Each structure stands twice: as structure tokens, then as C-alpha cells.
Amino acid sequence: AQRVTQPEKLLSVFKGAPVELKCNYSYSGSPELFWYVQYSRQRLQLLLRHISRESIKGFTADLNKGETSFHLKKPFAQEEDSAMYYCALNEAHNAGNNRKLIWGLGTSLAVNP
Amino acid sequence: NAGVTQTPKFRILKIGQSMTLQCAQDMNHNYMYWYRQDPGMGLKLIYYSVGAGITDKGEVPNGYNVSRSTTEDFPLRLELAAPSQTSVYFCASSTGTGFEQYFGPGTRLTVT
Numbered sequence: 001a002q003r004v005t006q007p008e009k010l011l012s013v014f015k016g017a018p019v020e021l022k023c024n025y026s027y028s029g030s031p032e033l034f035w036y037v038q039y040s041r042q043r044l045q046l047l048l049r050h051i052s053r054e055s056i057k058g059f060t061a062d063l064n065k066g067e068t069s070f071h072l073k074k075p076f077a078q079e080e081d082s083a084m085y086y087c088a089l090n091e092a093h094n095a096g097n098n099r100k101l102i103w104g105l106g107t108s109l110a111v112n113p
Numbered sequence: 114n115a116g117v118t119q120t121p122k123f124r125i126l127k128i129g130q131s132m133t134l135q136c137a138q139d140m141n142h143n144y145m146y147w148y149r150q151d152p153g154m155g156l157k158l159i160y161y162s163v164g165a166g167i168t169d170k171g172e173v174p175n176g177y178n179v180s181r182s183t184t185e186d187f188p189l190r191l192e193l194a195a196p197s198q199t200s201v202y203f204c205a206s207s208t209g210t211g212f213e214q215y216f217g218p219g220t221r222l223t224v225t
Contacts, residue, residue, distance in 0.1 A: 009153065034213075043203075043219065086155065100158055105153065
């Protein structure tokens with residue numbers, strides 16, 4: 001079954017330290033993976049997607065099919081990065097285009113001064 | 114553009130009461146979704162719609178109903194509220210599968 005695992009509920013780092021939020025997935029096909037972020041008192045929003053291979057707010061994520069991972073990384077964390085981060089997998093249904101996102105449980109990142 | 118809007122922001126219901134959570138988007142998106150977010154449990158899909166007149170169940174549809182009479186609106190109906198439905202409800206929309214989902218601000222519902 002398709003599944004997204006974020007093993008850390010809470011990750012706490014100091015400002016300027018590197019940060020890595022882990023995401024592992026279970027999927028039989030070719031995955032489409034996303035990272036969404038929810039800052040305090042703001043709505044959930046897309047941070048980045050693996051197909052665009054871009055860096056947003058200093059964050060990058062590389063799809064590793066061998067390890068079935070899509071970890072989110074930033075070399076130097078900032079206090080404004082404190083938020084809830086969700087990894088999501090685009091599921092392919094058997095029937096047409098009725099694909100849905102499978103969500104991880106989220107990791108709360110706290111960047112301390 | 115207002116994006117995705119949800120009303121109300123907060124609501125307290127008594128057990129057995131019913132209510133409708135409103136969701137509207139002005140981006141002409143075909144796909145719309147309803148999620149619930151419980152503490153420590155991530156997002157669970159309740160229902161989704163791929164276009165006006167077409168809806169389908171997600172992971173946790175029991176106790177809820179939806180309709181999609183227009184592209185813009187996707188209301189979620191709770192018929193007999195139960196304490197287990199205490200949660201934060203998010204509506205989202207997208208242009209299609211695999212595309213970015215745009216979320217509303219959420220409705221915090223408490224059933225007592």
C-alpha cells in the first residue's frame with residue numbers, strides 16, 4: 001500500500017545549523033512527491049515538488065528512488081523556518097485521473113535562536 | 114483573488130446537531146478536497162471532487178456528505194455530529210491531479 005512516513009514528530013535545531021526533515025515513501029510506481037509547509041497561523045502551502053528540482057527559501061529535496069526517500073534539507077536554518085512540514089505522495093489510482101495525495105503525519109520544526 | 118475561502122472559522126456543536134462547512138474557490142479549479150487534521154495525525158482526506166457534479170470518498174468519509182453543484186463551491190455536511198468529529202477541517206483545490214493544492218484557512222470544529 002502507498003504510504004508516506006515522516007519518522008520525526010518534532011525536530012529542534014539552533015539557528016544556523018543544518019536541518020534535514022526525513023520522508024520515506026512506499027509506492028510501486030513512479031512517485032510524485034511534494035513538501036508542504038504550515039507556518040503558525042497561516043494556511044498550508046506548497047514548499048516544493050520533486051519534479052521541479054528547485055530550491056525554495058533555501059530548502060532542497062532530492063528524490064532517492066533506491067532508498068525511497070525525499071528528505072528536505074537546508075544548510076543553515078533560520079528562525080522563520082519554524083513550522084510544520086508535511087511530505088506528500090501523489091497516488092495513482094487504477095481508475096483514470098482520480099489520484100490523491102497521501103500525506104505523512106508531519107514534522108514540527110523548531111529553530112531556536 | 115481570494116483563493117480558497119472557508120466559513121465559519123470556528124464552531125461548537127452539540128452531539129447530534131448538524132451543520133455545513135462552506136468552501137469556495139475563485140481560481141476555476143476543477144479539483145476540490147476536504148481534509149480533517151487531528152493533532153499528531155496529519156491530514157486525512159474526507160471527500161474530493163474532480164468537477165461539478167462528481168464527488169468521491171476519501172479515507173474517512175463516514176459521518177460526512179458533500180455536494181458539488183458548481184465549480185466554485187464544495188460544502189461539507191455533518192448530519193449527526195459526534196465528539197469524534199472534533200477536528201480542524203481544511204478545504205483545498207487544484208487544477209488537477211499532481212498539481213499544487215491550494216488550501217483554505219481551516220475551520221476549527223468542536224463537538225461536545
